[in-house]
Amino acid sequence: xxxxxxxxxxxxxxxxxxxxxxxxxxxxxxxxxxxxxxxxxxxxxxxxxxxxxxxxxxxxxxxxxxxxxxxxxxxxxxxxxxxxxxxxxxxxxxxxxxxxxxxxxxxxxxxxxxxxxxxxxxxxxxxxxxxxxxxxxxxxxxxxxxxxxxxxxxxxxxxxxxxxxxxxxxxxxxxxxxxxxxxxxxxxxxxxxxxxxx
Amino acid sequence: xxxxxxxxxxxxxxxxxxxxxxxxxxxxxxxxxxxxxxxxxxxxxxxxxxxxxxxxxxxxxxxxxxxxxxxxxxxxxxxxxxxxxxxxxxxxxxxxxxxxxxxxxxxxxxxxxxxxxxxxxxxxxxx
Numbered sequence: 001x002x003x004x005x006x007x008x009x010x011x012x013x014x015x016x017x018x019x020x021x022x023x024x025x026x027x028x029x030x031x032x033x034x035x036x037x038x039x040x041x042x043x044x045x046x047x048x049x050x051x052x053x054x055x056x057x058x059x060x061x062x063x064x065x066x067x068x069x070x071x072x073x074x075x076x077x078x079x080x081x082x083x084x085x086x087x088x089x090x091x092x093x094x095x096x097x098x099x100x101x102x103x104x105x106x107x108x109x110x111x112x113x114x115x116x117x118x119x120x121x122x123x124x125x126x127x128x129x130x131x132x133x134x135x136x137x138x139x140x141x142x143x144x145x146x147x148x149x150x151x152x153x154x155x156x157x158x159x160x161x162x163x164x165x166x167x168x169x170x171x172x173x174x175x176x177x178x179x180x181x182x183x184x185x186x187x188x189x190x191x192x193x194x195x196x197x198x
Numbered sequence: 199x200x201x202x203x204x205x206x207x208x209x210x211x212x213x214x215x216x217x218x219x220x221x222x223x224x225x226x227x228x229x230x231x232x233x234x235x236x237x238x239x240x241x242x243x244x245x246x247x248x249x250x251x252x253x254x255x256x257x258x259x260x261x262x263x264x265x266x267x268x269x270x271x272x273x274x275x276x277x278x279x280x281x282x283x284x285x286x287x288x289x290x291x292x293x294x295x296x297x298x299x300x301x302x303x304x305x306x307x308x309x310x311x312x313x314x315x316x317x318x319x320x321x322x323x324x325x
Contacts, residue, residue, distance in 0.1 A: 055215070059210075059214050073211075079304075081305055
């Protein structure tokens with residue numbers, strides 16, 4: 001069994017600012033909305049599953065924004081809600097063309113090297129701006145597929161950019177699905193401002 | 199009094215999701231613990247009808263907590279479902295050896311969770 005060894009990076013813990021409070025409130029509002037949808041509507045168990053995951057992720061992120069442990073929360077969300085225990089959160093530094101690893105779990109030196117040695121390609125993938133589930137049969141996904149990435153959620157806030165990179169899924173999961181796409185989208189929208197902007 | 203379900207996980211994310219689903223699809227009350235040691239304490243206080251417990255946790259893992267619960271007269275008959283990240287044979291085997299009744303793998307599949315919970319606690323009771 002893989003131990004939950006989260007490698008902590010350079011996530012700064014700061015006192016709560018106006019921006020932090022505003023972001024946490026946005027996430028709490030989303031969490032309440034997903035909770036309301038779960039309680040008030042009767043579409044299907046599958047839909048409720050997606051909403052309950054979005055609720056749990058929003059709530060967890062709002063706590064993390066206030067506690068200053070956003071990168072660790074991302075790892076926790078990825079492991080528990082997406083079934084992936086090979087995750088890395090990176091920040092790209094345009095001036096130096098270097099990558100900082102803010103947090104990671106289960107990622108090998110080879111996988112890290114594959115990312116850091118391809119700064120420009122990763123930067124280009126992030127520039128595309130949308131959370132993506134990688135499919136090697138799809139044109140444009142060849143590069144990420146070639147280094148074993150199964151999904152990528154781009155992060156940005158002002159001039160700062162980064163990504164949450166997911167490698168292999170747990171054996172019980174064959175691939176990411178449409179519900180995962182919504183969760184990846186949520187992470188992509190909120191984690192950048194949480195990590196880089198508060 | 200409605201039976202309670204004790205959910206045990208060091209991940210707040212998992213606790214939030216499990217609680218949401220259990221409240222939506224069952225009528226049981228939910229209590230929580232964040233590690234195995236706390237789970238034994240809460241179980242003794244609350245005497246839940248079912249325990250849903252993660253395996254990898256700080257202080258006391260799910261296997262050890264399971265063994266401890268099976269040693270205690272008040273807890274030995276409570277059904278325990280272990281929630282594992284990996285459903286590999288050796289972990290499943292180890293879970294059953296420690297005294298669990300069943301297991302689920304993460305990420306939690308809602309249908310599987312609700313069916314299993316209702317299977318142990320009774321669907322009628324839980325609605």
